[in-house]
Amino acid sequence: MASLIDNDAHRTEIFDSLPYYDNDLEQNPILREKVERELAREPKPPQTLHPRVPPPIELFKDKPGLAAELARVEAHQPLAPLDTIRYQLPAPTSIPGTDGEWQQALKNAQSQLEHQRIRHTNLALLQTYGPNAWRIHNYLLEATAKQAETALEELKQRTTDINRERKNSQTRIGNQLTSLENKWTELISSILQIEMANVALDAEVDRLNKKEAELASI
DSSP states (O other): OEEEEEOSSOEEEEEOOOTTTOOHHHHOHHHHHHHHHHHHHSOOOOSSOOTTSOOOOOTTTTOHHHHHHHHHHHTTOOOOOOOOGGGOOOOOSSSSOOHHHHHHHHHHHHHHHHHHHHHHHHHHHHHHHHHHHHHHHHHHHHHHHHHHHHHHHHHHHHHHHHHHHHHHHHHHHHHHHHHHHHHHHHHHHHHHHHHHHHHHHHHHHHHHHHHHHHHHHO
8 A cells, every 4th residue: 555645746556565574365255255355345446547658659650561561470460371373474365466465575574584594693692691690690689689688687686676675674674563563452450450450449449448437436
């Protein structure tokens, strides 16, 4: 549980719960039932985000092709099959074929030949420079992965240290609270004993006064 204290300078949050020390719910099952009923009565959390939460980032705002591909992946839709028609060399449909159809088939064959030539050039470049480029790329990926793993281990260690510090601090404070509670119980018990002794003394004084009055009247 937490409470807020407002002032002109800052806003302070005070926690009055020691989860590493408090075990009232485990010792008293009735308290757990009361807590669950109280939680059920609380209003549901708001559907809107907190004002400090930044708005969602819209990816590929200026690249509709990548945005459409991202939407396809999010929708778990299959990838569209490759268009293999442009890699074919269809002959004219009519026999013997018109000049326009043969011109179209010739242009298609020239395009396919140029495409194959470009592929051959790219494969030659890849064979010459590709291995070193991939080695550098893999080295950079491994370095990035090591940095991410190191950051993750540091974050886990910081989390462990913080939880350990919280547990030690709450255990120490809880022991102090237990000691103070025991001392308070002892003081209350002493006060009750003193009050009972005072009542007994008052009764004894009244009895002696009555006895003295009886002796004086004889």
